[in-house]
Amino acid sequence: MKISGIELRRIDLPLVAPFRTSFGVEHERDVLLVRVVTPEAEGWGECVAMSSPLYSSEYVDASVDVMRRFLIPALTSRPGIDGYGVAHALAKFKGHRMAKTALETAVLDAQLRASGESFGRFLGATAERVPCGVSVGIMNSIPELLDAVDGYLSEGYVRIKLKIEPGWDIEPVRAVRERFGDGILLQADANAAYTLVDAPHLAKLDEFGLLLIEQPLANDDLVQHAALSKRINTPVCLDESIESVEHAAAAITLGSCSIINIKPGRIGGYIEARKIHDLASAHGIAVWCGGMLETGIGRAANVALAALPGFTLPGDTSGSSRYYAQDVTEPFVLDDGHLTVPTGPGLGVEPLPEVLSEITSWTEWIPA
Numbered sequence: 592m593k594i595s596g597i598e599l600r601r602i603d604l605p606l607v608a609p610f611r612t613s614f615g616v617e618h619e620r621d622v623l624l625v626r627v628v629t630p631e632a633e634g635w636g637e638c639v640a641m642s643s644p645l646y647s648s649e650y651v652d653a654s655v656d657v658m659r660r661f662l663i664p665a666l667t668s669r670p671g672i673d674g675y676g677v678a679h680a681l682a683k684f685k686g687h688r689m690a691k692t693a694l695e696t697a698v699l700d701a702q703l704r705a706s707g708e709s710f711g712r713f714l715g716a717t718a719e720r721v722p723c724g725v726s727v728g729i730m731n732s733i734p735e736l737l738d739a740v741d742g743y744l745s746e747g748y749v750r751i752k753l754k755i756e757p758g759w760d761i762e763p764v765r766a767v768r769e770r771f772g773d774g775i776l777l778q779a780d781a782n783a784a785y786t787l788v789d790a791p792h793l794a795k796l797d798e799f800g801l802l803l804i805e806q807p808l809a810n811d812d813l814v815q816h817a818a819l820s821k822r823i824n825t826p827v828c829l830d831e832s833i834e835s836v837e838h839a840a841a842a843i844t845l846g847s848c849s850i851i852n853i854k855p856g857r858i859g860g861y862i863e864a865r866k867i868h869d870l871a872s873a874h875g876i877a878v879w880c881g882g883m884l885e886t887g888i889g890r891a892a893n894v895a896l897a898a899l900p901g902f903t904l905p906g907d908t909s910g911s912s913r914y915y916a917q918d919v920t921e922p923f924v925l926d927d928g929h930l931t932v933p934t935g936p937g938l939g940v941e942p943l944p945e946v947l948s949e950i951t952s953w954t955e956w957i958p959a
């Protein structure tokens with residue numbers, strides 16, 4: 592396909608409630624969307640970078656800059672490109688995986704809308720719907736946490752993920768276990784808030800039968816997580832540390848984790864995500880699809896990815912209403928704890944024009 596031009600668009604979406612993690616509190620999302628225009632079709636992608644470089648080094652303003660100055664010219668200067676060619680064309684530019692993922696997704700979406708193939712079928716999805724977990728932020732009190740968890744379980748979520756940090760870990764997990772029993776699927780996400788010194792403390796989580804503890808140690812570590820994995824019984828899952836299939840191979844070789852949270856934006860795209868899925872499956876490592884508070888654009892792609900056979904654990908593929916009163920696309924609505932994989936060409940969803948114009952804060956057209 593020859594790209595005619597690419598539109599960058601920032602949209603403002605307030606969250607239905609503040610979302611607190613060990614690295615900060617989110618009240619709204621300043622989301623960067625990408626629209627790739629070709630003679631055959633248009634395609635959409637979502638950049639999951641946050642407004643500040645707190646989850647990783649990427650942030651929205653930097654994504655706009657690197658796309659405008661380096662990534663988009665590298666794509667539009669080519670006589671033709673397809674989804675498989677994007678990562679190769681952008682490889683010479685270091686990092687900025689979330690920006691690269693948004694562009695690759697938009698090119699793939701255009702390509703697939705032109706060919707009539709769904710994103711899920713392209714990736715190798717084998718399920719028509721996926722079981723959904725939900726991520727629960729750090730709260731001001733245990734009662735507030737229990738009310739939130741009660742509400743999500745009532746909505747049908749099949750797995751609860753609790754954000755933890757030093758001072759908010761053992762007691763919240765204990766309270767949820769005592770209130771809701773051993774039957775609910777429960778896991779914890781530390782977002783790199785601990786060090787190996789905390790190993791004995793983290794071992795106290797072992798009594799609660801958690802599915803996993805996600806990224807307990809530094810965001811770029813593999814070696815210390817391997818040491819921690821030998822000192823606690825709760826399975827270690829990596830998120831921030833895995834930025835490529837090479838990282839995943841190293842983590843598996845070192846024994847750094849037994850579960851991987853696959854977040855396409857973090858690793859540079861859905862094609863790289865499928866590589867990690869295939870590698871992990873070959874090693875008996877379970878994977879699940881993480882989330883970055885995506886709008887329906889990124890959510891559609893994540894739900895398609897989560898339908899691949901190796902995604903054996905419920906992901907952070909919540910319904911749109913977990914974060915947004917009004918999504919930029921038709922909302923993803925939980926049905927019996929599951930979301931249906933879109934079956935239309937490409938992502939199978941697109942922004943609602945009236946909503947998009949209302950929430951757009953900035954847009955720029957970059958011609959080929």
Ligand SMILES: O=C(O)CCC(=O)N[C@@H](C(=O)O)c1ccccc1
Nearest residue numbers: 612646726782882883884885907909
């Ligand atoms: O449901 C979602 O999309 C969010 C899932 C979630 O907890 N994401 C976490 C994470 O570290 O995995 C996150 C929160 C805020 C910002 C970035 C990441």
